[in-house]
Amino acid sequence: MIHKQVVNHRQIAWMVGSVLLTGMLISFFRSVTEIAKMDAWFSQVLPVGYAMLVAYVLAEMTRAYPGKNMFEIIFIVFGKWAGGVVNFVLLLYFWIILTLEIKGATKFFHATLLPQTPVEITLLVLVLMIMYYGKTSLEVAARVNEMYFPVFFLLAMAMYVMLSNEYSIERLEPILNTSLTRIFISNFMTVGIYGDILLFGAFLHASTQSRLFFAALKHGILIVGFVATILLSILLGVMGYTIASRLNFPLFILIQQIHFTDFLDRVEIVLFSIWFPAFAIKVIVTYLAFLVGLGSFGGQANYTVFNFPAGWFIIAASLFAFRCIPDLDEFLSYSLPPIVLILQIPLLLVLYIKSRMSRKESEQACIQEGTKLYRFYRYCVWLGRIAMTASVLTIIIGSLLLNKSKMGGIITAICYVVFFFLALLASYAEMQALNHGKQKLSRKKKPGSFRQ
Known part of the structure; x- marks a missing residue:
């Protein structure tokens, strides 16, 4: 199962878009606008550069260890015992990402679309869905994503036209009046989101050409950075930073401002039906990466044997994590970025050095x-x-x-x-x-x- 996955460059780029962008849209924009105010839309450039560096290291690992995923490479580089410790820490990191996204999504559904449905039921249905995809492979998720992400991208870019009657550039002015320190902090906060690019290290075995793999990752990262920049500028131009920084779900409220006619004033339902499948791909990719990591400990090529127990573990963990949206936002904005940097930078530095040393033949x-x-x-x-x-x-x-x-x-x-x-x-x-x-x-x- 694990060595039969083949994903092309277009699928990789679009999956990067789903993984990095869709989770950001739930509530993360509130924290960014709270810090950088009207200049929050400049918060994407440094994390984009960081994600590119991570993608470059992943491509080097693909070149030095063809046919191996990140967990297998860590065992090769660090040895059996030290590699086991490093992989266990990575699994904890992937578990944190899964818990954040699943609990954030269920809280969002409960607050906006399903107020009468218990959070536990929504969480159970969401995890059962990812457990269903856990029996498959990354190829299935990539093909499903091809149907939804292009539409999601086009609708996101069309937001300016749909909200042109509500938009005022005066709400963005004076541009770059916020201090460089606040702009840097907003970029630092966003690193936690872009650190999810490491998830694709679990699928390095699905790539057969490192340069093309890196180019696809880079294109997907830039799609995310550009779309997030445009959406932030629209959010600030319609609502202003004062209102946007006080809403739990600012983008959802922004979409509610779209009114074409008196007969079509619930556009958020249509856009939600496109956003949710793309968001589900993010959760599925994270869950598959978690399963691949579990399989690396037991030497299991068929990681689906861990699907059932891992799914119920995620349900139990998510029920007790992050009681309210403000707690989730604070962790995502202020705790996750240092976790990402402390975990990823030393690990990737060692893996990059060993990958450069292990290259015997040029690709x-x-x-x-x-x-x-x-x-x-x-x-x-x-x-x-x-x-x-x-x-x-x-x-x-x-x-x-x-x-x-x-x-x-x-x-x-x-x-x-x-x-x-x-x-x-x-x-x-x-x-x-x-x-x-x-x-x-x-x-x-x-x-x-x-x-x-």
């Missing part, structure tokens, strides 16, 4: 050097790097030099969004170039010699 390139496609690929890589660096510099320069000028703040904000969008386009072009080169090389091989 076969997706694109032949010297070709037009290779030059285009390198151009996209450098364009993405320059655009992300320019986004960070735009915030710093705008905050230090132009925060007293209204027009300067507007120009700075436009440059920031343009650079972020350029980085997103460059990542997509990079991913497509690598995939096109891989397909061209595969066609040159003899029939039956290509392993997908």
Whole structure:
């Protein structure tokens, strides 16, 4: 079961979008707007960079240990006993993510859509659903996600048009008037969300090409960063930071402000029907990563044997965790980021060094050097790097030099969004170039010699 999973680059990018974005939309925006105020929409650039670094290390691990997942690599690097301790800590971390998302979702359902339904019933139904997917593999979740995430992405980007009659840019002004310290803290808070990218380390065996795997992860991360930036700017432009920072579910209240006609004023139900399947994919991917970690201890290639006991353990743990939404928000905003950094940075540093040392042969390139496609690929890589660096510099320069000028703040904000969008386009072009080169090389091989 564990070695038969094959997921393509597009599925990986869209799953990253579901894993990192959908859980962020429940209540996390409240804490960010409370700290950074009207400049909360600048809170995505540094965590995007951090998630890219994690993705790069995961790609290096794929290159050094092909066919192995992160838990197996940890046993190889650290040994049986020390590796067992490290994997146990990782399982605790995945358990925290699962508990956060499941309890947050059930609290959200109870407060907004199902007030008469006991929280325990909603939690039980949600866990039974992920237990059903726990009998399958990542491929199934990836195919389901392909049906919902593109629609969810398009609806999120269309929010500005749907709320154009309620939007006022004056609620964002003065732009970059918040101190750099508060903007940095808001970026630090968001690291806890983007740290979930480590979940894909449990599925490294599903990738057969490290460069394409990294490009797909990077594209998915930039999708999340750009969409979250746009949604935060819409939230602040419609409600202002004062109201947004006092609501438990600010984005849900924002969607309730959409009114097309007198006959179509419950648009939140339609959008919820698209958001929930994409959110369910996040929980399913986390649960599958948890099962893969459990299977690594018993040497079980078929991790589904742990599905039933693990599911009931998650139910029991979630019932007693985070009694109310403010407790969950405080943990997600202030406790999870240091946990992520303390756990991930030393671990990834060791794994990166060992992966670089263990590379005996260079991986076969997706694109032949010297070709037009290779030059285009390198151009996209450098364009993405320059655009992300320019986004960070735009915030710093705008905050230090132009925060007293209204027009300067507007120009700075436009440059920031343009650079972020350029980085997103460059990542997509990079991913497509690598995939096109891989397909061209595969066609040159003899029939039956290509392993997908």
